[in-house]
Amino acid sequence: MxxxxxxxxxxxxxxxxxxxxxxxxxxxxxxxxxxxxxxxxxxxxxxxxxxxxxxxxxxxxxxxxxxxxxxxxxxxxxxxxxxxxxxxxxxxxKYLIASINSDNCILLYQAAAMFGLLDLFHSAALYIRDSYLDLEEYLDCLSPDLLDYIESLIPSSFVAVGAHTPTFEFLEDLSRTICYLDEECNTWRTLSCLPLTASTFLAGMATLDNKIYIVGGVYGYNKEVVDRSFCYDPAANSWTEFPGPQHLRYDFTLTAQDDSLYAIGGEFEKAPLKSVEKFNVSTNTWSFVSDLPQPTTAVPCAQAMGRIFVCLWKPLDTTMIYEYKFQKDEWLPISTLNRPQSYGHCMVAHRDNLYIIRNGPFDDFLRCVMDCFNLTTMQWTSLPGQFVNSKGSLFTAIIKGDTVYTVNKVLTLLYTIKENMWKFKKERAGFPRSGSLQTFLLRLPRTDHSIAT
Missing domain, CATH: 3.30.710.10 (Potassium Channel Kv1.1; Chain A)
Incomplete structure (x- = not known):
């Protein structure tokens, strides 16, 4: 054979x-x-x-x-x-699902309906639902049945979680909440309260299958690591626990792909880690995969075209982009960027572009500058202009369709990505908490969330 x-x-x-x-x-x-x-x-x-x-x-x-x-x-x-x-x-x-964008979503939706690719059909419908207002003028080509299916779906909401460490139950702690932006009323509302033993301070957080996963985190003066992990399901409005990684860690990056979570790098007992662990949701087990090329904490990570990328920084002026190859279980270098270094950075993806966001010139942490790496051409470009970080923190950027959501305590700013340019779209209320944030997109059940924060 x-x-x-x-x-x-x-x-x-x-x-x-x-x-x-x-x-x-x-x-x-x-x-x-x-x-x-x-x-x-x-x-x-x-x-x-x-x-x-x-x-x-x-x-x-x-x-x-x-x-x-x-x-x-x-x-x-x-x-x-x-x-x-x-x-x-x-x-x-899966490749077609990963390639859905505003240019092809309607075509892929119709084609998937015609040929019976149900996962692609549903994924394209969700994309159209999230970008409904931007695509509405192009939806006349859809049959009533196809349009009805899109409108039956729940659009995703912008969700934020502040830094929280466990406190006494009788203390009212507003940081122990998950909140979402009600864009119609322009206010942040409470979605759920964290479990009493959960920490989001230096924890890894990610969404998978419309659920929030919280792994690790620290509490107390000595930064003791939370060894339990937590999952929030908005559909059931319930929390469940699952095991923590085999190697306790904090200040690491958690990302999700297919049926798995990946805990990347981090720190333990003040030592940076290069190990990476994979959590299989179906089997409820953790296993080690290939190490990062170097130890790192809070590694910037983004997914583009169904692929996982990380940024590793080498003092003083070098940024290395690596891709995790699932089938080979290895990290491969993709490209290098040489720029004057400054602190604070993140990476977000849109279509086949990776946007590397860092502090402005001369370590000006009130401004952000951006470089773009295109995965198809393998070319770097610098985005013109500077983004004022004091008005909207690009270090927590989330992209829905062609729209970027950024937030801090003052404002939530929305940008439209068009021809590799980020153009200001509109502003919304800032998140009413101080400290660091982690942000996500979730599809919330159609219930009356009446608690404004």
Missing amino acids: QSQLAERVRIQVEEDFFSVDKTLLVEHCEYFRALFQSGMRESTQKEIQLRDLSAMGFAIMLKVLKGEYPTLSCEENLKAVECAAFLQVETMA
């Missing part, structure tokens, strides 16, 4: 021929897996003809399966959806 899978097979699609490793097809395509393992005559043929499928879509599929990240036109997106559905290629469907 192993020698058979190592063979190459010639696939004819329309007038084109493709020589493909059988292993690749069996690993990723339900159609070919069933075909090659069926024992039928076709399973041993050296050449197979696929009918009712486009060569364009098949070529795109092969690129994705080989680890490439093609930028697709409208026609290519349509053919890619057709191929993913016909050959039952989950990897291709």
